Amino acid sequence: MATKPSTRFSFLWQNKGWKLLALVLGWGVWAFIHDMISHEAKIPVVPIEVSVQQADWAVLDMVPASVTVTFRGPQEAIWDLDRNRIGVDLEIDGPSAQDTTQVALLPQHVRAPRGVRVVAIDPPAVELTLGRIAQTNVPVKATTTGELPPGFEIESMVHRPASVMLYGPEPRIAAVQSVRTVPIDLGGRVRSFERRVPLVLPAEGWGARVEPTEVVVQFTVVERAATREVENVAIRAMLGTALPSLVTISPQRANVFLEGSHEALEAFDASGLVLFVNCDGLSVGAKYQLPVQAVLPSGIRIQRTEPSSVEVILE
Numbered sequence: 001m002a003t004k005p006s007t008r009f010s011f012l013w014q015n016k017g018w019k020l021l022a023l024v025l026g027w028g029v030w031a032f033i034h035d036m037i038s039h040e041a042k043i044p045v046v047p048i049e050v051s052v053q054q055a056d057w058a059v060l061d062m063v064p065a066s067v068t069v070t071f072r073g074p075q076e077a078i079w080d081l082d083r084n085r086i087g088v089d090l091e092i093d094g095p096s097a098q099d100t101t102q103v104a105l106l107p108q109h110v111r112a113p114r115g116v117r118v119v120a121i122d123p124p125a126v127e128l129t130l131g132r133i134a135q136t137n138v139p140v141k142a143t144t145t146g147e148l149p150p151g152f153e154i155e156s157m158v159h160r161p162a163s164v165m166l167y168g169p170e171p172r173i174a175a176v177q178s179v180r181t182v183p184i185d186l187g188g189r190v191r192s193f194e195r196r197v198p199l200v201l202p203a204e205g206w207g208a209r210v211e212p213t214e215v216v217v218q219f220t221v222v223e224r225a226a227t228r229e230v231e232n233v234a235i236r237a238m239l240g241t242a243l244p245s246l247v248t249i250s251p252q253r254a255n256v257f258l259e260g261s262h263e264a265l266e267a268f269d270a271s272g273l274v275l276f277v278n279c280d281g282l283s284v285g286a287k288y289q290l291p292v293q294a295v296l297p298s299g300i301r302i303q304r305t306e307p308s309s310v311e312v313i314l315e
Contacts, residue, residue, distance in 0.1 A: 053091065
């Protein structure tokens with residue numbers, strides 16, 4: 001005999017209060033969990049890196065070079081997203097019938113931390129233009145920042161090696177004239193030095209590489225000589241013991257151009273500058289044309305005098 005419907009489903013009406021409470025609690029737990037795992041974050045400018053399996057091909061152009069990726073996941077995982085650890089990695093076999101191809105971007109292409117999932121990529125595809133890889137030897141040029149202290153200069157820069165091998169798509173590397181280093185700071189340098197530094201690729205996104213990837217740059221730092229003019233300095237006669245004391249010098253004064261370091265010239269007291277002509281061993285009554293000389297402290301030298309020589313007569 002069949003059970004009456006009212007008897008069969010009567011258990012649904014038993015403990016109605018507890019059942020309603022369980023339903024409310026279940027909905028609350030679901031809402032809590034949904035809220036915990038449904039946070040989203042959009043990360044813009046996520047770079048795309050492409051590797052081509054065929055060894056003699058590389059990416060010539062890529063549009064776009066970056067995308068915006070939307071992630072979903074627990075609040076803590078979303079907060080902990082590090083954009084430096086996020087990227088899009090594509091791997092393609094090589095060129096198709098045409099050198100330009102369009103590749104769809106899928107969630108599995110995105111490199112991201114665990115605990116989050118990719119829900120959108122904008123734009124959803126990238127257009128790649130491929131080119132055959134060529135190689136060429138290009139010179140290295142050092143990039144510098146900062147300035148040497150006053151009075152110092154770079155006398156020479158030597159790169160070891162002086163040139164490197166550049167690999168990349170034929171149309172691109174043909175236009176590259178040199179490869180530069182990362183910036184080298186010259187600030188405060190007063191002595192020669194050398195640095196081993198990485199090289200900077202001519203451009204990103206088209207598969208260029210260099211060998212070797214680092215070079216040594218040797219700088220020769222020298223102190224640049226400064227000059228100082230001292231005007232109207234008296235010229236004296238340096239006499240031997242057997243010579244008479246009467247000496248005629250014409251002209252009797254000269255302008256002096258000194259050369260040395262900035263510090264030495266600034267500290268030099270020009271009032272103590274002595275110019276002279278050496279009269280030792282000269283004959284009385286004769287006329288001589290003698291060079292003007294000077295007594296100078298260490299670190300300072302005469303660049304020239306005006307006049308450079310004077311007429312001397314001993315009587």
